[in-house]
Amino acid sequence: MSAFPSRLAIYAGPKAVQNESKEIFKWPVVTAEDEAAVLEVLRRGGMSDTDVTQQFEKEFAAWQGVKYALGCNTGTAALHCAMFGCKIGVGDEIICPSITYWASALPCFSLGATVVFADIDPNTLCIDPSDIEHRITERTKAIIVVHYLGHPAEMEPILDIAARHNLKVIEDVSHAQGGLYKGKKVGTFGDVAAMSLMSGKSFAIGEAGILATNDLEIYERGIAFGHYSRFGEQIQTESLKPYIRLPLGGFKYRMHQLSSAMGRVQLKYYDQRCEEIRRAMNYFWDLLENVPGIKAHRTHRDSGSNMGGWYAARGIYLPEELGGLSIHRFVEAVRAEGTECSPGANKPLHLHPLLNTCDIYGHGKPTRIANSTRDLRQPYGSLPISEKIGTLTYSIPWFKKYLPDIIEQHAHAYRKVAENYKELLKDDPGNPPDLGGWHFYRQG
Numbered sequence: 001m002s003a004f005p006s007r008l009a010i011y012a013g014p015k016a017v018q019n020e021s022k023e024i025f026k027w028p029v030v031t032a033e034d035e036a037a038v039l040e041v042l043r044r045g046g047m048s049d050t051d052v053t054q055q056f057e058k059e060f061a062a063w064q065g066v067k068y069a070l071g072c073n074t075g076t077a078a079l080h081c082a083m084f085g086c087k088i089g090v091g092d093e094i095i096c097p098s099i100t101y102w103a104s105a106l107p108c109f110s111l112g113a114t115v116v117f118a119d120i121d122p123n124t125l126c127i128d129p130s131d132i133e134h135r136i137t138e139r140t141k142a143i144i145v146v147h148y149l150g151h152p153a154e155m156e157p158i159l160d161i162a163a164r165h166n167l168k169v170i171e172d173v174s175h176a177q178g179g180l181y182k183g184k185k186v187g188t189f190g191d192v193a194a195m196s197l198m199s200g201k202s203f204a205i206g207e208a209g210i211l212a213t214n215d216l217e218i219y220e221r222g223i224a225f226g227h228y229s230r231f232g233e234q235i236q237t238e239s240l241k242p243y244i245r246l247p248l249g250g251f252k253y254r255m256h257q258l259s260s261a262m263g264r265v266q267l268k269y270y271d272q273r274c275e276e277i278r279r280a281m282n283y284f285w286d287l288l289e290n291v292p293g294i295k296a297h298r299t300h301r302d303s304g305s306n307m308g309g310w311y312a313a314r315g316i317y318l319p320e321e322l323g324g325l326s327i328h329r330f331v332e333a334v335r336a337e338g339t340e341c342s343p344g345a346n347k348p349l350h351l352h353p354l355l356n357t358c359d360i361y362g363h364g365k366p367t368r369i370a371n372s373t374r375d376l377r378q379p380y381g382s383l384p385i386s387e388k389i390g391t392l393t394y395s396i397p398w399f400k401k402y403l404p405d406i407i408e409q410h411a412h413a414y415r416k417v418a419e420n421y422k423e424l425l426k427d428d429p430g431n432p433p434d435l436g437g438w439h440f441y442r443q444g
């Protein structure tokens with residue numbers, strides 16, 4: 001790395017990243033095979049059928065390693081079906097990390113249920129297993145686990161808590177499709193997994209989502225809730241049989257077949273493409289090992305766990321190793337070097353007004369506590385790690401290809417800034433109060 005220039009670009013030095021590469025970031029990879037599959041459906045007018053989707057479900061379930069998969073039009077819909085599948089209903093509580101995309105939690109409101117947020121672990125950025133148990137009440141029905149930014153959550157202690165308290169576990173795998181926890185695929189640990197397959201995710205096939213489970217009743221309740229055209233005589237769950245043909249939820253959640261056609265093709269190459277992503281991302285982090293202020297957000301090498309498709313890659317910021325340099329100034333300097341970097345991730349959900357004051361359904365009180373016997377809202381100060389997410393993390397480039405020369409330039413941008421932090425302290429304006437966003441996709 002010594003061949004690289006060291007004067008910071010923010011002080012008129014040469015940029016660390018000299019070669020732009022669109023190729024390394026391009027995603028999803030769309031080939032003539034995807035195009036042919038989509039065109040076949042389009043030309044025969046099969047967009048609203050379910051034949052291709054049911055093929056995709058079979059292949060997806062086999063790949064995931066579960067008995068049943070149910071294709072939905074969004075990840076949000078798949079999570080909604082999973083919650084209904086687990087019989088989450090009026091007055092029930094779910095426990096969910098505050099740092100996640102809103103759809104991990106919010107669909108519970110329309111079921112008459114509510115959410116209690118748990119804090120995250122500052123290293124994994126996933127739900128902190130030691131912050132769950134004291135939040136369980138006689139109304140708690142399920143724990144929502146999010147494998148956040150590709151990092152698998154600590155499933156062993158979570159499953160142990162769930163078993164002891166007879167709770168369902170719903171895995172939101174929207175950030176980690178195909179990832180491993182201790183050698184086993186994420187999405188196969190809980191009672192049901194639900195995930196987004198929308199264009200911004202690592203498994204990206206348009207607007208789509210999928211539910212995966214070994215539990216026939218959860219699967220059939222998912223069908224009954226939002227898939228009326230498939231809710232017929234073949235249903236085996238007795239309690240559902242009287243209601244076939246109409247959707248119990250009053251929702252229509254069918255997957256668009258232009259997406260499932262693309263999904264069948266993407267699935268064939270997904271593992272191999274993710275392997276290249278992990279090779280590239282691990283190389284980036286290896287280059288930054290032991291650089292002060294910067295810590296990888298990744299699994300340990302010999303743990304049998306991995307980062308899946310490394311969705312929305314981020315690093316952990318350690319300002320105490322950089323004389324207290326603000327993350328704001330840090331990312332400004334990194335960006336000046338010609339690479340991706342912005343502070344924060346999803347903002348803590350427990351602080352948003354929707355979770356505190358909004359009366360969505362006209363209950364005459366906030367929906368969060370509309371069916372509760374206690375005020376379970378969580379004010380500022382109640383989830384300290386989640387509340388610091390804006391200064392704890394920053395985005396890093398999400399490489400899709402192993403191109404060492406390009407990756408080295410981006411890593412050098414980070415190293416250069418960390419090594420020259422003292423210069424940056426001189427004109428550090430400090431952090432603004434608000435960092436990060438409510439969602440990542442083309443957000444304003």
Ligand SMILES: *Cc1c(COP(=O)(O)O)cnc(C)c1O
Nearest residue numbers: 074075076101103104174196198
């Ligand atoms: C994207 C996402 C969802 C929702 O998926 P959509 O397909 O956008 O509805 C749910 N949970 C998490 C964690 C997500 O990132």
